[in-house]
Amino acid sequence: MSIDPIQGGALSAAVIPATQPAAAAPSTSADFAALLNQGLERVDGSLQQADASLQALAAGETVAVHDVVIAMEQARVAMQFAVETRNRVVEAYQEFMRMQL
Amino acid sequence: MENDSIFAISRFGLNHERLRAEVAAHNIAIANTARTDANPIAALRVVVQGAAPDFAAMVRAGAASPALPLPQLAVEQATDAVRTVSDPSHPAADGAGRVQYPRVEIADEMTTLVAATRGYEANVKAINTLRAMVLKALEMGTR
Numbered sequence: 001m002s003i004d005p006i007q008g009g010a011l012s013a014a015v016i017p018a019t020q021p022a023a024a025a026p027s028t029s030a031d032f033a034a035l036l037n038q039g040l041e042r043v044d045g046s047l048q049q050a051d052a053s054l055q056a057l058a059a060g061e062t063v064a065v066h067d068v069v070i071a072m073e074q075a076r077v078a079m080q081f082a083v084e085t086r087n088r089v090v091e092a093y094q095e096f097m098r099m100q101l
Numbered sequence: 102m103e104n105d106s107i108f109a110i111s112r113f114g115l116n117h118e119r120l121r122a123e124v125a126a127h128n129i130a131i132a133n134t135a136r137t138d139a140n141p142i143a144a145l146r147v148v149v150q151g152a153a154p155d156f157a158a159m160v161r162a163g164a165a166s167p168a169l170p171l172p173q174l175a176v177e178q179a180t181d182a183v184r185t186v187s188d189p190s191h192p193a194a195d196g197a198g199r200v201q202y203p204r205v206e207i208a209d210e211m212t213t214l215v216a217a218t219r220g221y222e223a224n225v226k227a228i229n230t231l232r233a234m235v236l237k238a239l240e241m242g243t244r
Binding site: 064066067070074080081088 | 108111112115116119225228232235236239
């Protein structure tokens with residue numbers, strides 16, 4: 001039919017801006033999940049590093065005391081940051097669920 | 102600046118102050134030890150090598166500044182600082198009866214010890230302050 005190309009054109013024009021945010025939304029949510037995973041891996045890495053340096057100090061190896069304490073403080077700061085992120089995300093989710101539909 | 106570079110700056114300061122205190126303790130220990138040919142004891146000095154960090158460029162770059170390259174610490178022997186004492190009965194005396202000792206000023210080394218201790222405490226205070234700032238930033242939006 002002669003209307004088809006116009007419909008196709010209108011549909012395609014309507015679909016393109018719709019798919020772009022739809023394509024953008026899953027990519028940003030996947031990026032956020034990847035961001036969360038990266039953050040958790042960094043916290044885990046810093047905790048393991050602090051544990052390893054503490055073990056080295058306890059075993060008597062030549063590790064400067066301030067290096068061990070700095071590693072522990074970095075792990076604590078990273079852990080606090082992860083806890084705060086979790087608090088914010090949970091709070092936002094609860095606010096969202098409280099909406100009356 | 103990222104959080105890691107905060108600790109890196111003060112960690113360099115702590116290492117430097119501790120090295121200065123250890124070098125001062127070493128110099129005090131060898132102050133009255135005679136130098137022999139087999140064992141040429143010398144006083145030590147802490148030397149900072151490498152380029153100084155370009156703080157102005159860092160400030161201009163702002164939040165996008167890369168981690169600054171910290172200079173390297175090295176300990177070198179001061180082989181030219183020698184004092185000679187005339188003591189022919191000493192087993193390490195040379196042909197003219199003179200014994201060599203490393204030239205160590207005990208007063209200078211004690212002052213270095215005190216200054217290094219205060220510098221160490223100042224660096225610890227800097228770390229505590231910066232860490233408190235980071236933790237305060239996490240409290241935004243709670244109360």
